[in-house]
Amino acid sequence: MTQETRARVHAILAEQAMIDPSEVTDAATLEELGIDSMGVVEAIFAIEEGFDITVPFNANAPEKSEFDISNVGAIVAAVDRLVAEQQ
Amino acid sequence: MSRRVVITGAGTINALGHDVPSTLEAMREGRCGIGPLVMRDADRLAIRIGAQVQGYDEAERFNRQQIALFDRYTQFALLAAREALGQAGLSFAGEAAARAGVILGTSGGGLQTQDDNYRAVYEAGKNRVHPFVVPRLMNNAAAAHLSMEWNIKGPSFTVATACASSNHAIGQAFQFVRAGLADVMVTGGAEAMLCFGGVKAWEGLRVMSNDTCRPFCATRSGMVQGEGAGIFVLEDYDHARARGAEILAEIAGVAMTSDASDIVMPSRQGAERAMEGALRDAKMAPDEVGYINAHGTGTAANDRTESAAVATVFGAHADALAISSTKSMHGHCIGATGAIELLACLMALRDGVIAPTVNWRERDPECALDVVPNTAREAEISACLSNAFAFGGMNAVLALRAA
Numbered sequence: 001m002t003q004e005t006r007a008r009v010h011a012i013l014a015e016q017a018m019i020d021p022s023e024v025t026d027a028a029t030l031e032e033l034g035i036d037s038m039g040v041v042e043a044i045f046a047i048e049e050g051f052d053i054t055v056p057f058n059a060n061a062p063e064k065s066e067f068d069i070s071n072v073g074a075i076v077a078a079v080d081r082l083v084a085e086q087q
Numbered sequence: 088m089s090r091r092v093v094i095t096g097a098g099t100i101n102a103l104g105h106d107v108p109s110t111l112e113a114m115r116e117g118r119c120g121i122g123p124l125v126m127r128d129a130d131r132l133a134i135r136i137g138a139q140v141q142g143y144d145e146a147e148r149f150n151r152q153q154i155a156l157f158d159r160y161t162q163f164a165l166l167a168a169r170e171a172l173g174q175a176g177l178s179f180a181g182e183a184a185a186r187a188g189v190i191l192g193t194s195g196g197g198l199q200t201q202d203d204n205y206r207a208v209y210e211a212g213k214n215r216v217h218p219f220v221v222p223r224l225m226n227n228a229a230a231a232h233l234s235m236e237w238n239i240k241g242p243s244f245t246v247a248t249a250c251a252s253s254n255h256a257i258g259q260a261f262q263f264v265r266a267g268l269a270d271v272m273v274t275g276g277a278e279a280m281l282c283f284g285g286v287k288a289w290e291g292l293r294v295m296s297n298d299t300c301r302p303f304c305a306t307r308s309g310m311v312q313g314e315g316a317g318i319f320v321l322e323d324y325d326h327a328r329a330r331g332a333e334i335l336a337e338i339a340g341v342a343m344t345s346d347a348s349d350i351v352m353p354s355r356q357g358a359e360r361a362m363e364g365a366l367r368d369a370k371m372a373p374d375e376v377g378y379i380n381a382h383g384t385g386t387a388a389n390d391r392t393e394s395a396a397v398a399t400v401f402g403a404h405a406d407a408l409a410i411s412s413t414k415s416m417h418g419h420c421i422g423a424t425g426a427i428e429l430l431a432c433l434m435a436l437r438d439g440v441i442a443p444t445v446n447w448r449e450r451d452p453e454c455a456l457d458v459v460p461n462t463a464r465e466a467e468i469s470a471c472l473s474n475a476f477a478f479g480g481m482n483a484v485l486a487l488r489a490a
Contacts, residue, residue, distance in 0.1 A: 038351060041293050054133075059293040060309045060387040 026073030091324035098170030101315030102138035138313030138418025158197030163316035192252030192276030194422035197224030251477035253425030258341035275426035277316035302412035313418020317426025340369025346480025369486035383412020
Protein backbone atom coordinates (compact mmCIF):
# COMPACT_ATOMS: atom_id res chain seq x y z
CA MET A 1 0.00 0.00 0.00
CA THR A 2 1.38 3.35 -0.97
CA GLN A 3 2.20 6.08 1.49
CA GLU A 4 0.52 8.56 -0.79
CA THR A 5 -2.81 6.71 -0.67
CA ARG A 6 -2.53 6.43 3.09
CA ALA A 7 -1.89 10.15 3.51
CA ARG A 8 -4.74 11.14 1.25
CA VAL A 9 -7.25 8.77 2.87
CA HIS A 10 -6.16 9.95 6.31
CA ALA A 11 -6.66 13.56 5.19
CA ILE A 12 -10.17 12.83 3.83
CA LEU A 13 -11.21 11.06 7.04
CA ALA A 14 -9.65 13.79 9.19
CA GLU A 15 -11.65 16.43 7.37
CA GLN A 16 -14.81 14.38 7.77
CA ALA A 17 -14.16 13.92 11.49
CA MET A 18 -13.06 17.54 11.88
CA ILE A 19 -9.75 16.50 13.49
CA ASP A 20 -6.08 16.90 12.57
CA PRO A 21 -4.75 14.28 10.09
CA SER A 22 -2.01 13.40 12.60
CA GLU A 23 -4.74 12.05 14.90
CA VAL A 24 -5.83 9.45 12.29
CA THR A 25 -4.15 6.05 12.58
CA ASP A 26 -4.59 2.89 10.50
CA ALA A 27 -5.75 1.01 13.60
CA ALA A 28 -8.60 3.42 14.33
CA THR A 29 -12.20 2.56 13.44
CA LEU A 30 -14.44 5.18 11.87
CA GLU A 31 -16.59 5.11 14.96
CA GLU A 32 -13.53 5.94 17.09
CA LEU A 33 -12.86 8.90 14.82
CA GLY A 34 -16.40 10.08 15.43
CA ILE A 35 -17.69 9.38 11.90
CA ASP A 36 -21.33 8.20 11.88
CA SER A 37 -23.24 6.39 9.12
CA MET A 38 -23.95 9.56 7.18
CA GLY A 39 -20.32 10.58 7.62
CA VAL A 40 -19.24 7.26 6.12
CA VAL A 41 -21.35 7.87 3.02
CA GLU A 42 -19.91 11.39 2.71
CA ALA A 43 -16.33 10.18 3.17
CA ILE A 44 -16.78 7.48 0.52
CA PHE A 45 -18.05 10.14 -1.87
CA ALA A 46 -14.91 12.22 -1.13
CA ILE A 47 -12.72 9.15 -1.76
CA GLU A 48 -14.47 8.47 -5.08
CA GLU A 49 -14.04 12.06 -6.17
CA GLY A 50 -10.45 12.33 -4.88
CA PHE A 51 -9.17 9.09 -6.45
CA ASP A 52 -11.52 9.02 -9.44
CA ILE A 53 -12.77 5.56 -8.57
CA THR A 54 -16.14 3.90 -7.94
CA VAL A 55 -16.49 2.39 -4.49
CA PRO A 56 -18.96 -0.52 -4.12
CA PHE A 57 -20.83 0.35 -0.93
CA ASN A 58 -24.44 -0.05 0.22
CA ALA A 59 -25.26 1.84 3.42
CA ASN A 60 -27.98 -0.70 4.22
CA ALA A 61 -25.45 -3.44 4.82
CA PRO A 62 -21.94 -1.96 5.15
CA GLU A 63 -20.63 -5.30 6.45
CA LYS A 64 -21.80 -7.06 3.28
CA SER A 65 -20.24 -4.52 0.92
CA GLU A 66 -17.07 -5.44 -0.96
CA PHE A 67 -15.49 -2.29 0.44
CA ASP A 68 -14.00 -3.04 3.87
CA ILE A 69 -14.47 -0.15 6.27
CA SER A 70 -13.65 -2.05 9.48
CA ASN A 71 -10.82 0.37 10.21
CA VAL A 72 -8.74 3.09 8.54
CA GLY A 73 -6.02 0.69 7.37
CA ALA A 74 -8.63 -1.53 5.70
CA ILE A 75 -9.99 1.48 3.82
CA VAL A 76 -6.49 2.50 2.67
CA ALA A 77 -5.86 -1.03 1.36
CA ALA A 78 -9.25 -1.16 -0.34
CA VAL A 79 -8.66 2.19 -2.03
CA ASP A 80 -5.24 1.04 -3.23
CA ARG A 81 -6.82 -2.06 -4.74
CA LEU A 82 -9.65 -0.12 -6.42
CA VAL A 83 -7.17 2.39 -7.88
CA ALA A 84 -5.11 -0.50 -9.31
CA GLU A 85 -8.22 -2.18 -10.72
CA GLN A 86 -9.93 0.87 -12.14
CA GLN A 87 -7.07 2.97 -13.51
CA MET B 88 -67.86 20.40 15.41
CA SER B 89 -66.63 16.85 15.00
CA ARG B 90 -67.96 14.91 12.08
CA ARG B 91 -67.31 11.43 10.72
CA VAL B 92 -65.23 11.34 7.56
CA VAL B 93 -65.58 8.73 4.84
CA ILE B 94 -63.88 7.90 1.56
CA THR B 95 -66.29 7.89 -1.39
CA GLY B 96 -63.86 7.80 -4.31
CA ALA B 97 -60.42 6.39 -5.09
CA GLY B 98 -58.15 6.71 -8.10
CA THR B 99 -54.59 5.85 -9.04
CA ILE B 100 -51.95 5.37 -11.65
CA ASN B 101 -48.73 3.58 -10.71
CA ALA B 102 -46.41 0.81 -11.89
CA LEU B 103 -49.01 -1.85 -11.06
CA GLY B 104 -51.83 -0.34 -13.09
CA HIS B 105 -53.47 2.72 -14.57
CA ASP B 106 -56.51 2.54 -12.29
CA VAL B 107 -57.67 1.12 -8.95
CA PRO B 108 -59.09 -2.24 -10.18
CA SER B 109 -55.91 -3.17 -12.06
CA THR B 110 -53.73 -2.05 -9.15
CA LEU B 111 -55.70 -4.10 -6.62
CA GLU B 112 -55.63 -7.10 -8.94
CA ALA B 113 -51.83 -6.82 -9.11
CA MET B 114 -51.62 -6.55 -5.32
CA ARG B 115 -53.84 -9.63 -4.93
CA GLU B 116 -51.60 -11.52 -7.32
CA GLY B 117 -48.45 -10.26 -5.60
CA ARG B 118 -47.10 -8.87 -8.84
CA CYS B 119 -43.90 -6.81 -8.68
CA GLY B 120 -43.81 -3.65 -10.82
CA ILE B 121 -40.05 -3.19 -10.53
CA GLY B 122 -37.97 -3.44 -13.69
CA PRO B 123 -35.11 -1.89 -15.66
CA LEU B 124 -35.34 1.91 -15.78
CA VAL B 125 -36.08 3.28 -19.21
CA MET B 126 -34.92 6.88 -19.47
CA ARG B 127 -32.43 9.09 -21.20
CA ASP B 128 -28.83 8.43 -20.09
CA ALA B 129 -29.83 5.33 -18.08
CA ASP B 130 -26.37 3.94 -18.91
CA ARG B 131 -24.86 6.63 -16.66
CA LEU B 132 -26.87 5.48 -13.64
CA ALA B 133 -25.44 3.25 -10.91
CA ILE B 134 -28.99 2.25 -9.90
CA ARG B 135 -30.87 1.04 -12.97
CA ILE B 136 -34.11 -0.36 -11.58
CA GLY B 137 -37.36 1.28 -10.60
CA ALA B 138 -41.14 0.90 -10.64
CA GLN B 139 -42.07 3.04 -13.64
CA VAL B 140 -45.58 3.57 -14.92
CA GLN B 141 -45.71 1.29 -17.98
CA GLY B 142 -47.46 1.71 -21.29
CA TYR B 143 -48.11 5.38 -20.71
CA ASP B 144 -48.31 7.91 -23.51
CA GLU B 145 -49.19 11.42 -22.39
CA ALA B 146 -50.38 12.31 -25.89
CA GLU B 147 -53.18 9.73 -25.55
CA ARG B 148 -54.44 11.30 -22.34
CA PHE B 149 -53.95 15.04 -22.80
CA ASN B 150 -53.98 17.56 -25.64
CA ARG B 151 -51.09 19.77 -26.73
CA GLN B 152 -52.11 22.78 -24.62
CA GLN B 153 -52.53 20.61 -21.53
CA ILE B 154 -49.17 18.91 -21.97
CA ALA B 155 -47.52 22.33 -22.25
CA LEU B 156 -48.73 22.97 -18.70
CA PHE B 157 -48.78 19.50 -17.09
CA ASP B 158 -45.59 17.96 -15.74
CA ARG B 159 -45.73 14.16 -15.51
CA TYR B 160 -46.60 14.42 -11.80
CA THR B 161 -49.56 16.72 -12.59
CA GLN B 162 -50.72 14.32 -15.30
CA PHE B 163 -50.67 11.45 -12.80
CA ALA B 164 -52.64 13.52 -10.27
CA LEU B 165 -55.29 14.48 -12.84
CA LEU B 166 -55.74 10.93 -14.12
CA ALA B 167 -56.11 9.54 -10.59
CA ALA B 168 -58.48 12.37 -9.63
CA ARG B 169 -60.64 11.65 -12.69
CA GLU B 170 -61.11 8.08 -11.50
CA ALA B 171 -61.75 9.09 -7.87
CA LEU B 172 -64.23 11.86 -8.64
CA GLY B 173 -65.94 9.68 -11.22
CA GLN B 174 -66.49 7.02 -8.61
CA ALA B 175 -67.67 9.55 -6.02
CA GLY B 176 -70.12 10.96 -8.56
CA LEU B 177 -69.61 14.50 -7.34
CA SER B 178 -69.66 17.77 -9.22
CA PHE B 179 -69.08 21.17 -7.72
CA ALA B 180 -71.18 24.28 -8.26
CA GLY B 181 -72.25 27.22 -6.11
CA GLU B 182 -72.00 26.61 -2.37
CA ALA B 183 -70.82 23.01 -2.90
CA ALA B 184 -67.77 24.36 -4.75
CA ALA B 185 -66.91 26.71 -1.90
CA ARG B 186 -67.30 23.87 0.62
CA ALA B 187 -64.75 21.66 -1.17
CA GLY B 188 -60.95 21.80 -1.34
CA VAL B 189 -57.83 20.01 -2.59
CA ILE B 190 -54.85 19.03 -0.44
CA LEU B 191 -52.17 17.03 -2.24
CA GLY B 192 -48.81 15.69 -1.17
CA THR B 193 -45.72 15.76 -3.34
CA SER B 194 -42.04 15.81 -2.58
CA GLY B 195 -40.44 16.88 -5.85
CA GLY B 196 -43.30 18.53 -7.71
CA GLY B 197 -42.51 19.07 -11.38
CA LEU B 198 -39.10 17.43 -11.28
CA GLN B 199 -39.27 16.17 -14.86
CA THR B 200 -39.71 19.77 -15.99
CA GLN B 201 -36.76 20.90 -13.88
CA ASP B 202 -34.61 18.06 -15.16
CA ASP B 203 -35.42 18.77 -18.82
CA ASN B 204 -34.88 22.50 -18.53
CA TYR B 205 -31.65 22.32 -16.52
CA ARG B 206 -30.41 20.09 -19.32
CA ALA B 207 -31.49 22.67 -21.87
CA VAL B 208 -29.68 25.59 -20.25
CA TYR B 209 -26.65 23.86 -18.73
CA GLU B 210 -25.96 20.86 -20.97
CA ALA B 211 -27.29 22.04 -24.31
CA GLY B 212 -26.27 25.64 -23.64
CA LYS B 213 -29.63 27.08 -24.64
CA ASN B 214 -30.37 30.59 -23.46
CA ARG B 215 -34.14 30.35 -23.70
CA VAL B 216 -36.70 28.06 -22.04
CA HIS B 217 -40.40 27.45 -22.66
CA PRO B 218 -42.60 30.19 -21.15
CA PHE B 219 -44.48 27.75 -18.90
CA VAL B 220 -41.53 26.26 -17.03
CA VAL B 221 -42.49 27.90 -13.74
CA PRO B 222 -46.22 27.00 -13.72
CA ARG B 223 -45.27 23.50 -14.87
CA LEU B 224 -42.65 22.77 -12.20
CA MET B 225 -44.26 24.39 -9.16
CA ASN B 226 -45.19 22.16 -6.25
CA ASN B 227 -48.81 23.31 -6.16
CA ALA B 228 -49.40 22.83 -9.90
CA ALA B 229 -51.19 19.49 -9.51
CA ALA B 230 -53.48 20.75 -6.74
CA ALA B 231 -54.19 23.88 -8.76
CA HIS B 232 -55.13 21.97 -11.91
CA LEU B 233 -57.41 19.70 -9.89
CA SER B 234 -59.23 22.69 -8.44
CA MET B 235 -59.52 24.24 -11.92
CA GLU B 236 -60.73 21.11 -13.68
CA TRP B 237 -63.44 20.35 -11.11
CA ASN B 238 -64.34 23.90 -10.05
CA ILE B 239 -63.29 23.31 -6.45
CA LYS B 240 -63.19 26.71 -4.76
CA GLY B 241 -62.45 26.11 -1.07
CA PRO B 242 -59.05 25.68 0.62
CA SER B 243 -56.42 24.11 -1.66
CA PHE B 244 -52.71 23.65 -1.09
CA THR B 245 -49.79 21.25 -1.29
CA VAL B 246 -48.02 19.47 1.55
CA ALA B 247 -44.38 18.45 1.25
CA THR B 248 -42.96 16.13 3.89
CA ALA B 249 -40.82 13.91 1.66
CA CYS B 250 -41.96 10.29 1.95
CA ALA B 251 -44.84 11.14 4.30
CA SER B 252 -46.32 13.89 2.08
CA SER B 253 -49.43 11.92 1.12
CA ASN B 254 -50.25 10.87 4.66
CA HIS B 255 -49.80 14.41 5.94
CA ALA B 256 -52.03 15.65 3.09
CA ILE B 257 -54.74 13.04 3.68
CA GLY B 258 -54.54 13.61 7.43
CA GLN B 259 -54.94 17.35 6.94
CA ALA B 260 -57.87 16.89 4.53
CA PHE B 261 -59.49 14.53 7.05
CA GLN B 262 -59.15 17.17 9.76
CA PHE B 263 -60.71 19.81 7.49
CA VAL B 264 -63.82 17.70 6.95
CA ARG B 265 -63.99 16.50 10.55
CA ALA B 266 -63.80 20.06 11.83
CA GLY B 267 -66.50 21.24 9.44
CA LEU B 268 -64.19 23.50 7.42
CA ALA B 269 -65.21 21.66 4.26
CA ASP B 270 -67.79 19.05 3.25
CA VAL B 271 -65.64 17.37 0.59
CA MET B 272 -61.86 17.26 0.22
CA VAL B 273 -59.96 15.80 -2.70
CA THR B 274 -56.64 14.55 -1.38
CA GLY B 275 -53.73 12.16 -1.86
CA GLY B 276 -50.41 12.61 -3.59
CA ALA B 277 -48.49 12.51 -6.85
CA GLU B 278 -44.82 12.02 -7.66
CA ALA B 279 -42.73 11.58 -10.79
CA MET B 280 -39.17 11.51 -9.52
CA LEU B 281 -37.97 8.81 -11.92
CA CYS B 282 -35.99 11.19 -14.09
CA PHE B 283 -32.21 11.20 -14.45
CA GLY B 284 -31.58 13.83 -11.77
CA GLY B 285 -34.11 12.29 -9.42
CA VAL B 286 -32.49 8.86 -9.53
CA LYS B 287 -28.95 10.33 -9.39
CA ALA B 288 -29.79 12.19 -6.19
CA TRP B 289 -31.04 9.00 -4.52
CA GLU B 290 -28.00 7.05 -5.69
CA GLY B 291 -25.83 9.41 -3.68
CA LEU B 292 -27.37 8.30 -0.38
CA ARG B 293 -26.24 4.70 -0.95
CA VAL B 294 -29.51 3.24 0.27
CA MET B 295 -30.89 2.08 -3.09
CA SER B 296 -31.11 -1.55 -4.09
CA ASN B 297 -29.75 -2.77 -7.38
CA ASP B 298 -31.70 -6.03 -7.43
CA THR B 299 -35.21 -5.50 -6.01
CA CYS B 300 -37.15 -4.27 -3.00
CA ARG B 301 -37.54 -6.94 -0.30
CA PRO B 302 -38.85 -5.24 2.86
CA PHE B 303 -38.48 -7.00 6.23
CA CYS B 304 -36.39 -9.75 4.60
CA ALA B 305 -33.00 -10.69 6.04
CA THR B 306 -31.50 -10.34 2.57
CA ARG B 307 -32.97 -6.91 1.82
CA SER B 308 -30.70 -4.56 -0.07
CA GLY B 309 -32.39 -1.19 0.10
CA MET B 310 -35.19 0.78 -1.43
CA VAL B 311 -36.44 1.00 -5.01
CA GLN B 312 -38.09 4.13 -6.31
CA GLY B 313 -41.52 4.17 -7.94
CA GLU B 314 -43.82 6.85 -9.32
CA GLY B 315 -47.51 7.60 -9.69
CA ALA B 316 -50.46 9.09 -7.89
CA GLY B 317 -53.25 8.12 -5.52
CA ILE B 318 -56.24 10.43 -5.11
CA PHE B 319 -59.21 10.08 -2.77
CA VAL B 320 -62.46 11.87 -2.18
CA LEU B 321 -63.06 12.46 1.53
CA GLU B 322 -66.55 13.42 2.52
CA ASP B 323 -68.59 14.24 5.57
CA TYR B 324 -70.46 11.02 6.50
CA ASP B 325 -73.89 12.68 6.61
CA HIS B 326 -73.22 14.42 3.30
CA ALA B 327 -72.32 11.09 1.71
CA ARG B 328 -75.32 9.29 3.20
CA ALA B 329 -77.73 12.02 2.16
CA ARG B 330 -76.79 11.64 -1.48
CA GLY B 331 -76.62 7.84 -1.33
CA ALA B 332 -72.91 7.62 -2.10
CA GLU B 333 -71.09 4.33 -1.75
CA ILE B 334 -68.78 4.51 1.27
CA LEU B 335 -65.45 2.77 0.68
CA ALA B 336 -64.11 3.15 4.23
CA GLU B 337 -64.05 5.55 7.13
CA ILE B 338 -60.99 7.52 8.15
CA ALA B 339 -61.20 7.38 11.91
CA GLY B 340 -58.08 9.18 13.03
CA VAL B 341 -54.67 10.58 12.25
CA ALA B 342 -51.55 11.52 14.16
CA MET B 343 -48.49 13.46 13.08
CA THR B 344 -45.22 13.54 15.02
CA SER B 345 -41.68 14.81 14.57
CA ASP B 346 -38.61 12.87 15.68
CA ALA B 347 -36.62 16.07 16.27
CA SER B 348 -33.45 14.01 16.10
CA ASP B 349 -31.86 13.19 12.73
CA ILE B 350 -32.40 14.29 9.12
CA VAL B 351 -32.36 10.73 7.74
CA MET B 352 -32.20 8.14 10.54
CA PRO B 353 -35.69 7.25 11.80
CA SER B 354 -36.53 7.24 15.50
CA ARG B 355 -38.47 4.44 17.09
CA GLN B 356 -40.08 6.84 19.56
CA GLY B 357 -41.33 9.10 16.78
CA ALA B 358 -42.94 6.15 15.01
CA GLU B 359 -44.44 4.84 18.25
CA ARG B 360 -45.93 8.20 19.16
CA ALA B 361 -47.47 8.49 15.69
CA MET B 362 -49.12 5.05 15.82
CA GLU B 363 -50.29 5.54 19.42
CA GLY B 364 -51.62 8.98 18.53
CA ALA B 365 -53.57 7.68 15.54
CA LEU B 366 -55.17 4.95 17.68
CA ARG B 367 -56.09 7.49 20.35
CA ASP B 368 -57.47 9.96 17.81
CA ALA B 369 -59.59 7.19 16.26
CA LYS B 370 -60.70 5.88 19.67
CA MET B 371 -59.43 2.54 18.39
CA ALA B 372 -58.17 -0.19 20.73
CA PRO B 373 -54.87 -1.72 19.59
CA ASP B 374 -56.44 -5.17 19.31
CA GLU B 375 -59.03 -3.88 16.81
CA VAL B 376 -56.23 -3.42 14.28
CA GLY B 377 -55.96 -6.40 11.96
CA TYR B 378 -53.64 -4.90 9.38
CA ILE B 379 -50.89 -2.30 9.14
CA ASN B 380 -49.70 -1.02 5.81
CA ALA B 381 -46.07 -0.51 6.76
CA HIS B 382 -43.78 2.26 5.69
CA GLY B 383 -41.49 -0.73 4.94
CA THR B 384 -38.92 0.84 2.65
CA GLY B 385 -36.58 -2.16 2.56
CA THR B 386 -33.74 -0.24 4.17
CA ALA B 387 -32.04 -1.59 7.27
CA ALA B 388 -32.77 1.60 9.20
CA ASN B 389 -36.51 1.74 8.51
CA ASP B 390 -37.48 -1.89 8.72
CA ARG B 391 -35.85 -2.59 12.07
CA THR B 392 -37.09 0.63 13.64
CA GLU B 393 -40.63 0.20 12.35
CA SER B 394 -40.80 -3.45 13.50
CA ALA B 395 -39.60 -2.50 16.98
CA ALA B 396 -42.10 0.36 17.17
CA VAL B 397 -45.01 -1.90 16.15
CA ALA B 398 -43.95 -4.46 18.77
CA THR B 399 -43.91 -1.79 21.46
CA VAL B 400 -47.21 -0.12 20.54
CA PHE B 401 -49.18 -3.35 20.07
CA GLY B 402 -47.53 -5.60 22.66
CA ALA B 403 -48.75 -9.19 22.41
CA HIS B 404 -51.23 -8.19 19.68
CA ALA B 405 -48.28 -7.39 17.38
CA ASP B 406 -48.01 -11.12 16.68
CA ALA B 407 -51.70 -11.40 15.84
CA LEU B 408 -51.88 -8.61 13.26
CA ALA B 409 -50.66 -8.63 9.67
CA ILE B 410 -48.23 -6.01 8.42
CA SER B 411 -47.09 -5.72 4.83
CA SER B 412 -45.11 -3.36 2.64
CA THR B 413 -46.63 -2.89 -0.78
CA LYS B 414 -43.53 -0.86 -1.75
CA SER B 415 -42.18 -4.28 -2.71
CA MET B 416 -44.63 -4.13 -5.65
CA HIS B 417 -45.16 -0.45 -6.62
CA GLY B 418 -41.83 0.84 -5.34
CA HIS B 419 -41.32 3.79 -3.05
CA CYS B 420 -43.42 6.48 -4.69
CA ILE B 421 -42.01 9.14 -2.32
CA GLY B 422 -44.61 11.92 -1.98
CA ALA B 423 -47.34 9.74 -3.51
CA THR B 424 -46.53 6.57 -1.66
CA GLY B 425 -48.93 6.88 1.29
CA ALA B 426 -51.82 7.52 -1.09
CA ILE B 427 -51.05 4.50 -3.28
CA GLU B 428 -50.60 2.40 -0.15
CA LEU B 429 -54.00 3.50 1.16
CA LEU B 430 -55.45 1.39 -1.68
CA ALA B 431 -54.08 -1.71 0.06
CA CYS B 432 -55.92 -0.59 3.20
CA LEU B 433 -59.16 -0.22 1.24
CA MET B 434 -58.66 -3.71 -0.22
CA ALA B 435 -58.16 -5.16 3.26
CA LEU B 436 -61.22 -3.40 4.71
CA ARG B 437 -63.57 -3.87 1.73
CA ASP B 438 -62.51 -7.08 0.07
CA GLY B 439 -60.93 -8.87 3.02
CA VAL B 440 -57.68 -9.35 1.12
CA ILE B 441 -54.32 -8.39 2.62
CA ALA B 442 -51.72 -7.36 0.06
CA PRO B 443 -48.44 -9.24 0.47
CA THR B 444 -44.83 -8.20 0.96
CA VAL B 445 -43.36 -9.70 -2.21
CA ASN B 446 -39.73 -10.64 -3.00
CA TRP B 447 -39.45 -11.90 0.57
CA ARG B 448 -37.01 -14.80 1.10
CA GLU B 449 -35.73 -15.11 4.64
CA ARG B 450 -36.90 -14.12 8.11
CA ASP B 451 -35.03 -11.31 9.83
CA PRO B 452 -35.11 -11.77 13.63
CA GLU B 453 -35.18 -7.99 13.95
CA CYS B 454 -38.38 -7.86 11.86
CA ALA B 455 -40.16 -10.75 13.55
CA LEU B 456 -43.72 -9.85 12.58
CA ASP B 457 -46.28 -11.45 10.26
CA VAL B 458 -45.25 -9.62 7.10
CA VAL B 459 -47.62 -11.58 4.80
CA PRO B 460 -44.73 -12.89 2.69
CA ASN B 461 -45.19 -13.17 -1.07
CA THR B 462 -48.83 -14.27 -1.20
CA ALA B 463 -51.97 -12.24 -0.53
CA ARG B 464 -54.17 -13.51 2.25
CA GLU B 465 -57.87 -13.48 2.97
CA ALA B 466 -58.80 -12.09 6.37
CA GLU B 467 -61.65 -10.17 7.91
CA ILE B 468 -60.24 -6.76 8.76
CA SER B 469 -62.36 -4.13 10.51
CA ALA B 470 -59.62 -1.61 11.27
CA CYS B 471 -56.16 -0.81 9.96
CA LEU B 472 -53.30 1.69 10.10
CA SER B 473 -51.20 3.17 7.33
CA ASN B 474 -47.71 4.28 8.35
CA ALA B 475 -45.47 6.92 6.79
CA PHE B 476 -42.15 7.90 8.35
CA ALA B 477 -40.26 10.48 6.32
CA PHE B 478 -36.75 11.85 6.06
CA GLY B 479 -36.64 14.83 8.35
CA GLY B 480 -38.20 12.64 11.05
CA MET B 481 -41.70 13.69 10.05
CA ASN B 482 -44.29 10.98 10.63
CA ALA B 483 -47.99 10.63 9.82
CA VAL B 484 -50.16 7.61 10.56
CA LEU B 485 -53.75 7.18 9.39
CA ALA B 486 -56.31 4.96 11.15
CA LEU B 487 -59.17 3.52 9.10
CA ARG B 488 -62.31 1.49 9.78
CA ALA B 489 -64.42 -0.59 7.45
CA ALA B 490 -67.57 1.15 6.21
